Amino acid sequence: MNAEVIKSLTNDFESRAYQFEGAECWDARSLQELLGYVRWENFWKVIQKAKIACKTAENEPENHFRDFTKMEIIGSSQARREVSDVRLTRYACYLVAQNGDPSKEPIAFAMSYFAVQTRKFEILEQRINQLERLHAREKLKETEKLFSGLLFQRGIDGAGFGAIKHKGDQALFGGHGTAQMKERLGVKTGALADHLPTVTVKAKDFAMEITRFNVAKNERLTGQTPIEIEHVKNNKEVRAVLTKQGIFPENLAPEEDIKKVDRAIKSDAKRLAKGIKPKKPE
Numbered sequence: 694m695n696a697e698v699i700k701s702l703t704n705d706f707e708s709r710a711y712q713f714e715g716a717e718c719w720d721a722r723s724l725q726e727l728l729g730y731v732r733w734e735n736f737w738k739v740i741q742k743a744k745i746a747c748k749t750a751e752n753e754p755e756n757h758f759r760d761f762t763k764m765e766i767i768g769s770s771q772a773r774r775e776v777s778d779v780r781l782t783r784y785a786c787y788l789v790a791q792n793g794d795p796s797k798e799p800i801a802f803a804m805s806y807f808a809v810q811t812r813k814f815e816i817l818e819q820r821i822n823q824l825e826r827l828h829a830r831e832k833l834k835e836t837e838k839l840f841s842g843l844l845f846q847r848g849i850d851g852a853g854f855g856a857i858k859h860k861g862d863q864a865l866f867g868g869h870g871t872a873q874m875k876e877r878l879g880v881k882t883g884a885l886a887d888h889l890p891t892v893t894v895k896a897k898d899f900a901m902e903i904t905r906f907n908v909a910k911n912e913r914l915t916g917q918t919p920i921e922i923e924h925v926k927n928n929k930e931v932r933a934v935l936t937k938q939g940i941f942p943e944n945l946a947p948e949e950d951i952k953k954v955d956r957a958i959k960s961d962a963k964r965l966a967k968g969i970k971p972k973k974p975e
Contacts, residue, residue: 702802721779729797743788757785823954826891830951833898840905853917864928866943878947888947903927
């Protein structure tokens with residue numbers, strides 16, 4: 694397939710795209726024409742196969758294939774009739790292309806076109822999630838710093854602060870303390886929080902913020918044991934909210950070391966400043 698054909702097909706596909714509820718979409722009847730299918734009945738069979746592939750990949754088909762009806766003009770008489778159609782997301786188009794006839798030149802193009810574009814979206818989504826996790830970790834560090842300073846004012850040293858955090862982790866992770874969670878997740882170096890998913894990092898931060906708030910406003914919360922009890926209570930309550938939604942922090946898979954993520958993001962910033970294309974996130 695030469696460059697002119699690729700350019701022409703790219704323009705054809707992009708010109709038919711539109712935004713619906715914040716997502717880029719194509720109408721199936723429009724895609725049918727682009728992919729070289731003459732009969733709707735034949736293309737409908739391809740769509741059904743794509744829906745099955747979507748479900749097999751553990752994605753909800755209704756999020757990517759939306760049935761609707763529209764008015765269509767018939768021939769030179771300009772008569773109008775109602776026809777069924779399907780609104781397809783970029784991912785749905787990718788699956789349709791995968792299940793089409795690869796001997797058709799537009800199908801061969803579409804398989805690559807939508808695969809590349811979908812991968813771009815996945816990379817963007819992954820980088821955004823990495824940034825969210827990085828910011829959550831920085832926020833937890835700041836909360837820990839403020840809490841540690843408050844505890845110092847109440848006569849609790851670094852070892853006491855570590856013990857309080859350990860008890861809080863036990864409450865949040867269903868009885869598993871900090872060291873146990875590190876072993877459970879295979880964390881050999883660094884802080885446990887550097888390897889936790891965003892939801893768990895935010896949960897730890899929220900519980901500690903509540904403890905810090907209550908200790909700051911209550912002068913009677915002085916000494917390691919009373920503050921430890923307060924912190925355990927708050928972590929248990931945060932855990933209850935998570936488990937009610939089916940989230941068990943101790944069972945969530947570990948994430949990449951946040952320090953490595955931070956280095957990659959900073960490296961990308963330097964590369965962009967020099968006009969060099971950023972690396973794909975791992």
